[in-house]
Amino acid sequence: MKNRFQLALVIRGGAMNTVRTITAKSAAVIAIGLAMGSAAYLSAQELEPGYIDPYPILQAAREAIGTDRLNCVTVSGSAYSGKVGQQRLHGYEVDWPRGEPLRNYTRVINWQAGTMLESFDRAPGNNPASWKYGLGWKGGTAIQEETQQYFMVNGNYAWHRDGENGEAIASPPDDAERWQLDMWINPHGFLKAAMLPGANPKASWRWELGEMGRDGATVNPEKMTIVSITVMGKYRVDATINPQNLLQRIHTWVPDSVLGDTNYEHEFTNDSYIDLGAGIRFPTVWHSHTGWDDNYQAQSINAGHNAYGGQQRDIQANVCPEPISVPVSVQQASFPIQIEVESLADGVWLFGGSSHNSVVVEFENYIAVVEAPLHERRNLAVIDEIVRRIPNKPIRFLLNTHQHHDHIGGLRTYMHIGATIITHWKNYEFYTRDVLNYSPRTLDPDMLSLWPPTELAEGYQYETVRENYVLRDNKRTMEISYVHPLPHVEGMLVAYLPAEKILIEADLFNGPPAGQAMSNTGSAEGSNNENSSDAASARTLYNHVQRLGLEVDTVVPIHGQAVSWEVFMQAVAE
Ligand SMILES: [Zn+2]
Numbered sequence: 001m002k003n004r005f006q007l008a009l010v011i012r013g014g015a016m017n018t019v020r021t022i023t024a025k026s027a028a029v030i031a032i033g034l035a036m037g038s039a040a041y042l043s044a045q046e047l048e049p050g051y052i053d054p055y056p057i058l059q060a061a062r063e064a065i066g067t068d069r070l071n072c073v074t075v076s077g078s079a080y081s082g083k084v085g086q087q088r089l090h091g092y093e094v095d096w097p098r099g100e101p102l103r104n105y106t107r108v109i110n111w112q113a114g115t116m117l118e119s120f121d122r123a124p125g126n127n128p129a130s131w132k133y134g135l136g137w138k139g140g141t142a143i144q145e146e147t148q149q150y151f152m153v154n155g156n157y158a159w160h161r162d163g164e165n166g167e168a169i170a171s172p173p174d175d176a177e178r179w180q181l182d183m184w185i186n187p188h189g190f191l192k193a194a195m196l197p198g199a200n201p202k203a204s205w206r207w208e209l210g211e212m213g214r215d216g217a218t219v220n221p222e223k224m225t226i227v228s229i230t231v232m233g234k235y236r237v238d239a240t241i242n243p244q245n246l247l248q249r250i251h252t253w254v255p256d257s258v259l260g261d262t263n264y265e266h267e268f269t270n271d272s273y274i275d276l277g278a279g280i281r282f283p284t285v286w287h288s289h290t291g292w293d294d295n296y297q298a299q300s301i302n303a304g305h306n307a308y309g310g311q312q313r314d315i316q317a318n319v320c321p322e323p324i325s326v327p328v329s330v331q332q333a334s335f336p337i338q339i340e341v342e343s344l345a346d347g348v349w350l351f352g353g354s355s356h357n358s359v360v361v362e363f364e365n366y367i368a369v370v371e372a373p374l375h376e377r378r379n380l381a382v383i384d385e386i387v388r389r390i391p392n393k394p395i396r397f398l399l400n401t402h403q404h405h406d407h408i409g410g411l412r413t414y415m416h417i418g419a420t421i422i423t424h425w426k427n428y429e430f431y432t433r434d435v436l437n438y439s440p441r442t443l444d445p446d447m448l449s450l451w452p453p454t455e456l457a458e459g460y461q462y463e464t465v466r467e468n469y470v471l472r473d474n475k476r477t478m479e480i481s482y483v484h485p486l487p488h489v490e491g492m493l494v495a496y497l498p499a500e501k502i503l504i505e506a507d508l509f510n511g512p513p514a515g516q517a518m519s520n521t522g523s524a525e526g527s528n529n530e531n532s533s534d535a536a537s538a539r540t541l542y543n544h545v546q547r548l549g550l551e552v553d554t555v556v557p558i559h560g561q562a563v564s565w566e567v568f569m570q571a572v573a574e
């Protein structure tokens, strides 16, 4: 690797003194190359079959858009947000749901300072305020109150402000890292990142047929070069560069609890570049995918793809606002895993302390857990606490309420410890193909990817439910049923414990945050709902209870505290 890099310097600089250490092999190659007076010959000698010299390609691309003269940029216009993982149903031609439009959208990237600011106007209401677009839809944080939203990145820190004077809310490390990565996943950012130490560029070529639908009939292939670099020491990012030396598609993978190494890309078209003077050009149309861009489910069942995009025609080059400094509260923020256990009945516990709960139910010979939300770290901590309280009893079942990604980040964790997953049958294909699979996870390996169990190949780790399913032994009964029709999601299950008169549900009704009474949150609307149909969802739950003739004393939500049936009824009445 090192030899190739040094050799490239020699070719471009034409001077031997840029090479500090020369191995015998590379020195010999250089000598031959100089003797023949051919740089192309030099490259051909050093490159593996299929590879080409990346440096002339990068140089031509930098010159085509004036990258060396651009230190910072401000782009303004409009954008849209895609709610990754909040699809009502996965399937053919199903996209991520569109969030509210992002109006007065502005992005300021200062590559020299390593900072990025995004601001936009979005209708206040049910969104968690800390959510921007794409991955990162977790719920559980405060509801957005102001219209103006600010998202900042400086180095490894990222934070959010709800309104211009809102307090700085530190973003969790995975969001901060992805947002930092975004600074480099655009044409100028990529070309600058390619010059940084450790970028280690490599290039190849291919004939590209383009995209059915976007590019029409795919009969005229275009010869493209692809340059791959390493960004932030970790992410392999590649750019497709067309014959006009313009970066068209910039692609990488990001880690995700549900989907593993996830396709993540920004796309730019030739005709969207505008001239900013001094040879600087910048694209005005951004289009971004999270997940494969496969409308027709060729690669994945969860075919959602469009996660962000917009038209930003107002672009200013080298007008760099004052630097964004990291607030002390953000520098000091930590994200510990907190587990607070509350006894709901004999052998029934609420495992809270976070935006999402799990409910643990002890049977005579095994344990059943309702919900594996968020991410593996959370679920491993919950499992450790279960084992401390009830040693030597297997966690035999994990009941999954629905397929929203914030509720299934720990499915693989329960598979790892040997639990059978109870889920609605409509989720089976998505989970089998996209979630509970043997695909390697290289960016953030989890237990299942590190120690893939043999049961996964056998496929008997599911119990799929159509209408009703019952877990029963000498000690206890849990009745599981399918809730519909429901705008929030397809394939929703709830669990009912008849002896304890407890109903466990997700997203149909959210309890008040820990330490608050229901009245403090007004109605269900103030308690971190994931969409605007929460009143309708609560009525659906009420109708479901009536139809099945369930006697409920306590409603135990996956979001918020448990409440009595009376409190639930008041919320439904409002
Ligand atoms: Zn949901």
Ligand SMILES: [Zn+2]
Pocket: 139, 404, 406, 407, 506, 507, 530, 559
């Ligand atoms: Zn939820």
